[in-house]
Amino acid sequence: MTQQLLVELQDVSVKAKSRQVSEGVFLLQCIDLSIRQGEWISVLGMNGSGKSTLCKLLAGIHPFEISGAVLVGAEGKRSDILPGAAPIVMQHPDAGLIGSTPWEDVVLMLERHGFPEKEIINRAEEALYEVGLGERLHQKIETLSGGQKQLAAIAGCLAVAPSMLLLDEPTAMLDAEASAYVLSRVRRLHESGVTVVWVTQLVEELNALDRVLLLDKGRIVFDEPAHHLFSGGESGQSPGEHYGFVPPYGVQAARELMNRGIVLKPMPINRRELEQAVKHYGS
Template sequence: MGEIFLEQAIQIEMKKITVAPPIMLEGQMRRAIVKDVSITIHQGEWITLLGRNGSGKSTVAKVAAGYRVAGAAGQVIRNIQTAAKGRPLPIVMQQPEAGMIGATPWEDVVLMLEQNELPGDEIPLKAELALRSVGMGERLHQSIETLSGGQKQLVAIAGCIAMSSPLLVLDEVTAMLDPEASSSVMEQVRGLHKSGVTVIWITQKLEELQEADRIIAMDEGAIVFDGQAETWFARTAPLQKDSICERLCFEAPYAAQVAWELQEQGVQLSPFPFTAELLAKAVKQYGR
């Protein structure tokens, strides 16, 4: 794949990306796991990348982040730099401890920066500031083994921040966390987004959506939706359960289900509420 660097508000542009891994066994058919995917990512966006297991969303994220993916074809135009120039963007995974190499949060971030060949005199302070920015300032030297799952995710996110990454890729980081830990991680990442960081948030949980998020949904390796949440939940008629959300068999948040039921009773709320906050606001303003 070719890479071109532009000086524009577009950070990453993926053009007709297809990924068909090489055949490993004799007689095996070569099958594309990503099919003709084109995505443009702008600075400051929050992109919620939705898809079931095997839909290709994680593979697309790896290509966007600059990793070498076997069997990938197409073009990636990138205008994004980290402190480790020329290296892929770090990706925060479901189980961050698998990639942790330090005994403490501070040591883990320091070793990550050393591996990426950042200037040695900058590393200690960068590590500390990054950990403090995600609320881990009081646990700099606590044993990694004693941290909760959510705290380990925050350490992994701090590593990305220390690398001066203007774009964060988080792959189902709340999938194995309890609600309290999930909320804590989400709060920290939303805060980083408000500061200007672009976020690609990979998930299967629609309750993590917020107003103004851009949704990109994948199914069987292809993009089947790219737009705003209001369109994602939109039905053609009150009694028609034919929104894209329903057609792809995603479980809608409770607020969206309430709004659909109200539609069926003749109560049309606009804009469509899919969070508790939006639902409360829409009900309060209804009929004014």
């Protein structure tokens, strides 16, 4: 872990501000968390577990009351709000886009973030190429699929060069294919060095080596690699199942293989990993 520390939260609790519906309720409690450059963090949790709040906190948008320490950057500067706010990609593919083409949208985003005028167009086009929309710069937004719209939103976020890419259930409103496409694109961005915080309710979207933050009632109850999520004892005893998640196909198959004396390491989570593990077993 020699990578640069981006953010550190020490014993941070978050309450809704007055006049909000959930006034005075703790949305997050006693959060200890540090995020390093280049990490992939999957935030897993049921509805109302505090995933979105955590995302907003990291983005620097917070209509909250915060206690505890937020340290930013390698020197650990103390801060009560995260500067250089990172944009979030939200669930609804249509909601966040205001340009009528991907190109317009990203340009508008850069303008709003106050980038130097001369850089804007280059930056915008670069980001769009990076997410795979290079061919569709000037295609009308309404002719894009849901997945492509999400990629356009992701390009906008990338273009403003945030310290990390925050995605709050970006696949929740997409069908299976589009979800897989968006996920694979973001995985590719991560391989090129982008720090990613991916919020999800779907275990199938995890990779075995992802760092998983499992949130339950506003607390982080699990902060380990994904392949530990369903390991440990008999079925029903693992942390994942304890918090109500059904083991995905990869895990079920790996468990059955384990019962027959074949141990796949690390334990595959999704089907692609299962396939890989089976292919390379014993070789």
